[in-house]
Amino acid sequence: MANLDSLRAALAVSPDNVPLLLLFAQGCLDEWAFDDARGAFDRALRVNPNQPDAKLGIARTLHLTGKTSEALVRTEALTREHPNFAPALVFLSQLHLAEGNREEALTHYTRALKLDPSSRDEAYETELYLQGNRPGAAPREPEKVPVGADGGSYPGEDTESARQAAEIERPQSSFADVGGMEAVKEEIRMKIIYPLKNPELFRAYGKKIGGGVLLYGPPGCGKTMLSRATAGEINANFLAVGLHQILDLYLGNSEKNLHELFQLARDNAPSVLFFDEVDALAADRNDLKRSAGRTLINQFLAEMDGQSASNDGLLILGATNAPWHIDPAFRRPGRFDRILFVTPPDEAARAAIIEVMAKNKPVSKLDAAALARKTKDFSGADLKAMFDVAIEHSLARAMREGRVIPITTADLLESAKSLKPSTRAWFDSAKNYALYSNQGGFYDDVLKFLGIKK
Ligand SMILES: Nc1ncnc2c1ncn2[C@@H]1O[C@H](COP(=O)(O)OP(=O)(O)OP(=O)(O)O)[C@@H](O)[C@H]1O
Ligand SMILES: [Mg+2]
The missing domain is CATH 1.25.40.10 (Tetratricopeptide repeat domain)
Structure with a gap:
């Protein structure tokens, strides 16, 4: 452009x-x-x-x-x-x-x-x-508000605290289940995995274990999957705050709810506190159209800084497709101080992902390298779709013939041809931000990936 x-x-x-x-x-x-x-x-x-x-x-x-x-x-x-x-x-x-x-x-x-x-x-x-509610979707369930002793009920008054509503998971997946993404995995290891293995060494250098990492990139490239696997990798607790919980934070006592989520993660340390689609919560305070509002954002910043309680042993991961909406204050040291661009998988990573996905599936004579060559610009999610389509076809045949028919590389190639890679549209908008609004080189990785010289 x-x-x-x-x-x-x-x-x-x-x-x-x-x-x-x-x-x-x-x-x-x-x-x-x-x-x-x-x-x-x-x-x-x-x-x-x-x-x-x-x-x-x-x-x-x-x-x-x-x-x-x-x-x-x-x-x-x-x-x-x-x-x-x-x-x-x-x-x-x-x-x-x-x-x-x-x-x-x-x-x-x-x-x-x-x-x-x-x-x-x-x-x-x-x-x-x-x-309110979303057009084209079913209207939101009305908030469940139990009737109080006096018979009255107060919409918006939180009856269940954020703490009770949140779910602590113990993910079973680990880095081995996530193909490729070596650079991002290594950054996460440096932040939390090595420190947890050598806590004394780490503290001798006056470093805290944990911190914040923001993952950004096109959809379907493994941000959410890797975040969960991080917790599995270190046997840590995992607390995911999805878009819907973030939206619920706006109802009622949002600052208190956010504090409780952090506190729950701290009480269960070592833990991974994961904010999916974090741009919904952390949008620029000056962007009135999108922002969650100053007080909630300031609360979020204060929690990340560990102002009220120590964040030691707490890894805060954020994921977003729209890093350009995030308030720059989140990028200061001690907050999301590692910002990692999660690229679509390159050929080697695609081969690795394909190997991972073929496990536990009836696949015969898998040629992952050949498939990787033919799936340029495919995201991890696109590769998953490639398997899904092939399996569906094979299943239809299996039903007719009454026996398991393994899927082959040829079937997968056929199915890949029927799919369009989904990452290109994201790069169309990312490129504009990288070229015209590259806040202090924030998007240099995107430019480098696109092969654009500044
Ligand atoms: N590196 C990978 N290894 C194995 N599977 C992957 C990988 N990346 C993506 N997938 C597959 O694609 C699906 C979508 O990935 P995921 O939800 O982690 O992407 P995302 O980057 O969080 O996308 P979004 O930005 O849309 O939230 C996963 O459930 C998984 O099946
Ligand atoms: Mg995701």
């Missing part, structure tokens, strides 16, 4: 090129260059007075500069002129939510999805869902 300077140069040559103007304006918005963005959107509208993208762009610019009511008026007008323009409906929904008008927000968002399912915005959905 071209950068702003080259777009500017291109515009000097063709100042009335609407697609170019829109691209430039969007780039300016991403860089928070609001005046330039507004100028370019206005110009696009002068060239083509009925351009919906330019109108939407102006509304976005207004909203980002604090003029939300003007943005709302313009977006409403836009949705009247172009009732089937889904992006405007999504934005209108966001504006209404920002104004505290959930019902309206839900109506517009649902309509947008109906018009164009690809206008789904998962981060935004989380937020809408937080506030």
Whole structure:
């Protein structure tokens, strides 16, 4: 993708090129260059007075500069002129939510999805869902609130503490079950596995055992799996806080609930406290649209710092597909001070994953190397899908013939051909952040992986 300077140069040559103007304006918005963005959107509208993208762009610019009511008026007008323009409906929904008008927000968002399912915005959905229910999904179960002695009940008052609701696991899996990922495994060993084996040595250097590691990368590449296996590897307790628990934290006494989760993990040390989709909790405090709110984030930071109790023997793992939403304060020393890019598996890692997956399955004459060569850009989850499809076919035949028919490398190759690797879309957006918003080299690993020189 071209950068702003080259777009500017291109515009000097063709100042009335609407697609170019829109691209430039969007780039300016991403860089928070609001005046330039507004100028370019206005110009696009002068060239083509009925351009919906330019109108939407102006509304976005207004909203980002604090003029939300003007943005709302313009977006409403836009949705009247172009009732089937889904992006405007999504934005209108966001504006209404920002104004505290959930019902309206839900109506517009649902309509947008109906018009164009690809206008789904998962981060935004989380937020809408937080506030009520999710369109297209069953409405949330009402909170179970037992009736108190006085016969009254109080929604939102937590009746079961976070501590009771959380589940401590003893994972059976270990690093051997996770193919590849050698660099990430080694980092985790350094943080917790070696220190637990040599505690005296470690303490002699004045180091605490544990700490925070943030794993980020495209979906399906083993972040969650490896986190669980880490606990199995050291026979430690594992406490997973998933997106839904995080959302539940928003109900009722969120700071206290978060403290209790940490306390539970501390009481069960050595333990791994795992925050899946941590961006939902740790979004930038300045990003009002996404953020969990200052007090909850500050609480999270304080817990990571071990302000109220020692975090010795506690490994805090976070996983996310959207590291760009995470508040930079989480990256300070003592918090998530190791940030690891979990890449899609390379050829050797794919072979290793395939070997692991073939265990306990009726596979004959497995040629993992050949399969690895033919599955470029496949994630671990994609490889799993490759096995699933092949097994389904083989099972259908087995039913007909009444005997087990092992799957072969050829079957797996056939099934791989029917699948599309899922990691590319993630890199499309990661690349933009890495190129245009590479906070202090945070995404250098992504650029390196893509073979882009800075
Ligand atoms: N390295 C691996 N070795 C073996 N299996 C893997 C590996 N990576 C992924 N898988 C398979 O893919 C599935 C999805 O992986 P996992 O849930 O850990 O990915 P993730 O990175 O957490 O994805 P997301 O970002 O979507 O949460 C796993 O349940 C497992 O079957
Ligand atoms: Mg995951």
